[in-house]
Amino acid sequence: GFKVVLADEDGYVLSIMGNHEDLGSADDEQMCAGANWSESYKGTNAIGTCLVERRPLHIHAVEHFCETNHLMTCSAAPIFDPNGQLIGVLNMTGEYHHANDHTLGMVVAGANAIENQFRLHRANHKLFSAYKYSETIINTMSEGLMTVDTKGIVTQLNEAAAHMVETTASDAIGCHVSQILSKATPILGLLTTGTSYENQEVVFEKNNRKFYSSGRLLYDDFSNCIGAVAVFKNYQKGTKNQPRRVVIPLPARYMVDDIIGNCPLIKETKRRAKIASASPSTVLLCGESGTGKEMFAQSIHTLGPRRDKPFVAINCSATPETLIESELFGYTDGAFTGASKGGKAGKFEMADGGTLFLDEIGDMPMYTQVKLLRVIQERRVSRIGSSTEIPVNIRIIAATHKDLKKEMAAGNFREDLFYRLNVIMLQIPPLRKRLNDLPILVESLVKKLSTRLGRRDIKITEPFLRACHAHPWPGNIRELENAIERALNMVGEDGILTPELMELDSSDQEKGNVCSGLVRPLKDMERDLLIQALEQSEGNIVQASQMLGISRNTIYRKIKEFDLDIARVICG
Incomplete structure (x- = not known):
């Protein structure tokens, strides 16, 4: 049998799990809560040596410094906090004849699980702190603020908005927005069209009270719409001045x-x-x-x-x-x-x-x-x-x-x-200089846009990818996204993407195609291929030679022959 021992960063035993009789004649009287197993007290042992080495290790039988511990086999792994500070050791101790190769792996897994719990606890604390921070700011706003999910269900209402519509946040949250404002509220139109609005008139259903409202969609980190936010300001009848525009900066959402x-x-x-x-x-x-x-x-x-x-x-x-x-x-x-x-x-x-x-x-x-x-x-x-x-x-x-x-x-x-x-x-490199990225770019855009358009089981064909490779993409990724969205709107029930669905400009495609219908001098084609390889490898001669299947000496000779400036080639 084995004991599981948890010790702090100084080697003091904090907790023990297991049967105290399992160690037999080992130094059991010292393996108890409060005992110090640092190297300064016990010499070489799993807990103390792990604290010094700061890595998982196994100490078996006579490897222990103290003779009374020679009957023990121990495996220990360090535990670090989210800042990388060593805060303790997890150890498994048993009689030496019970030694098992998998014990150390179990201890490492246990230490990792403890570290993950620390990280989760810190993340939860940060999220809660950020939530309370945002909630405090929102509730101190003089303007009313309301958020809804994609179905129009109210998810948040600050104190100013609750006062304006004569309700409480607890009563409003969970209700459909049309139960609080009129059914013609622009928030519902925003969810349908995706078009932001500013200073539009909205009406409170209960007493026909009017407000000015501005709204925009909310997105998560994956660019998926998660709802909308609307800001309200009291309606001032007869005033010549429009209400001061309430601006909510969009958060940066890309990593x-x-x-x-x-x-x-x-x-x-x-x-x-x-x-x-x-x-x-x-x-x-x-x-x-x-x-x-x-x-x-x-x-x-x-x-x-x-x-x-x-x-x-x-x-x-x-x-x-x-x-x-x-x-x-x-x-x-x-x-x-x-x-x-x-x-x-x-x-x-x-x-x-x-x-x-x-x-x-x-x-x-x-x-x-x-x-x-x-x-x-x-x-x-x-x-x-x-x-x-x-x-x-x-x-x-x-x-x-x-x-x-x-x-x-x-x-x-x-x-x-x-x-x-x-x-x-x-x-930032243009798309034509990073054509090797086209397959993953196309796959990512198809996934994102098909979800937004409600299209499922879309199949990307080889001819579709070849057409993407042949096009020069003067509009870069924005043009690629536009072409893929056009294709997804035109694709049939089979979900198979074909080149003609993108409706690409053939004149542009001919300009971007190195192997066009015109016969070109071999030297020109050789020079173009060399430039393309140098651009894609960012001037790395080894990578360029591997792309072209020729030696580095040949690359250098061709660069000199064509009088190419590598720095100028890379920068375009």
Whole structure:
């Protein structure tokens, strides 16, 4: 028989399970709660030596230092807390003639189970703390807030909303939203169409009381819709001013591991993103439209120390020039004609403590670039119409599809702003340079989109994948997703995806196909294949030679023959 012994980080026995008579003449009087089995007291033994070595081990018979322990066989494994601190040892002790090769494995499994319980306890504590933190913030809002699931069932109601609709959270939660608001409430339309709304009039069914409401969908970490959130503000009849817009920044929901791809280019970009996440420095994401720059921006935020703070994004290209300053810096009451009463916080204030993502920074007007540069330098922002400076603690991530050096040469982008932004630069590769990732990208997109569209048992065929490989994808992953969604809408009852369902532009396909119908000189084809191999291997000569099935010396000779600059080839 064996005993299971739990000891603390100093070697003191905390608990014993098993029959005390099992050890026979072994040093049983010392194997009791409170006894110290560290090496300083007992010499070499499983508990004490495990604490020193910090690894699982087995001490058998005469391997024990004390002669009275020579009749024992012991297996021990260390127990670490979630921070990696050694907090104890799990040990199994029995008579030496009962030694079993599987004992150590059982102890290791037991120690791992204890560590997992610690991790689960900590995770549960963090989740509960985050829930209470969010609940407190929500209940201190002056605006009403309600969340519903995908069926329209109320899942949360803050105190302001409960007061507005004359109920309590306990009574409202679990009811359908149409039982509280009117059946024509825009929340139900939001769940059906997926289109967010702002400052729409809603009516409380019980007494026809009116409110202004803004709403948007909620998503989980896997981009699945889990419901909707709506914010309410009291309706003010006869006022000329619309209610102040209540803005709820969308949380960053992407992690680096959510970015699909195993080719060398994308793996290196993901590696650099992980490094960038640990730094407070500004990041510049460069890449063509549709390559996933915002996914990288969110990933850098969620992996970094600001993950629990706001992630606020603004598209500098989509925001009108006349509004971009007020969106970024905010404004005071009466700052200009049409300004909301009470003023409005800008994106910098909203992102305080977190991350501000400036998408398409290359399209920002020059006069706004000057103000942006000052905010980056001073870490202070002034609302339009005010001279008061508000300190902001933010991390800036910018993105562009343009060549900013060319924009600087053309006088469209400030050189000093470029160097402020270009501290850590990530070049996001286009899809045509990572064709080896197409199978897993297609599989992932088909799975995601078929679930959203309610299509089951979809089959991806080889001709479908070949068509994907032949297309140059100028719109990158965004275009690929669009083509797959089109195919899923057109697919028949058999669920078989065929190339024609994507309705790809044949002219684009011919441009992207190296082996087009035109006969090309062999040297040109050889040069193109070499460039493609160098791009996909990110300049790794060994990998490129393996792809092409030729020696490294031949690769070097061909690079010299075609006068290729490897660095320029990699950067496109």
